Amino acid sequence: MAPNTKEVAPGLLPLLRVYTDGTVERLVSSPFVPPTLNETITGVSSKDISISSDVSARLYLPKLRRTDGSLKFPILVYFRRSFCAGSAFSSDHHCYINTLVSQAKILSISVEYRVAPEHPLPTAYEDSWTALQWVSSHKLSGASTTNTQHLNGSFLDQEPWLLDHADFQQFFIGGDTTGANIVHNITLRAGVEDLHGNTKILGTFLCQPYFWAPS
Incomplete structure (x- = not known):
């Protein structure tokens, strides 16, 4: 045999x-690391949430003082690298976003989309669009989850950090390498399809954008 x-x-x-x-x-x-509350060096807090049955994310909130209960921060929806590997929960990515949030004083949502080859494109684009719509749904402050519908069904629970601390007048998306590719694609989509609450993307950034096709 x-x-x-x-x-x-x-x-x-x-x-x-x-x-x-x-x-x-x-x-x-890179090994996965758990989220942290009041991280020792930066004071940034993070937590993991489920957006839908297929999409999750790690949220990051800058250090708050007791008097900052209603303080609003610019929003950055971030898409990490690699269509095939990597994770929003990996140690290298967590360290990067944690530092970025601390220095820029922003509220960030780092999206965990499904990867190829188990989930070939356009799955990553669709998952990322779902996450973007979920974030923008919080602009409808106080709306019930039954009023925050996506084309493929209901989102899961709304997130208090976004309801309490997100400034939807300063709404940005960004990513590196293949994440920048995602940013390019869903920004174009946002030009023809409305985001919840008529949310507008104020700006995007593409770090070392990855665009590749067979020669």
């Missing part, structure tokens, strides 16, 4: 190795 070995299918080395039985081995990764 032949040895029990897996056959490697064409993949995206050195990021991942795909096998013909459909399993995927990711070769480049």
Whole structure:
């Protein structure tokens, strides 16, 4: 009997190795870290939330003083790198967004979208659009979850940090590498489809944007 070995299918080395039985081995990764409340160095608080059955995110809030109960911050919806690997919950990404939030004094939502090849494009674009619509739904302060509908169904619970501290007059989206690719695509979509509450994107930033096609 032949040895029990897996056959490697064409993949995206050195990021991942795909096998013909459909399993995927990711070769480049950063360990996951939990969110923190009042992080020791920056004072930034973070927490993980579920946006829908398929999409989640990590929220970051700058350090608040006792007198800052109603303070509003600019919003940054951020899309992390890699269509195939990485995570909004990885240690390197968490450290980056934590520092950015501390220095820029913004409220950030770092989106965890599904990755290929298990979930090929346009899944990442659709997940990211779902997250953007979820964030913008909070502009309708006090609206019930039944009034914050997405095309594919209801969002999960609304988020107090966004209701209490998000300034929807300063609404930005950004990302790095493939995250910047996502920013480009969903900004174009926001030009033809309304966001909840008629939310307007004030600005975008694309860090080392990744646009690639077969030669």
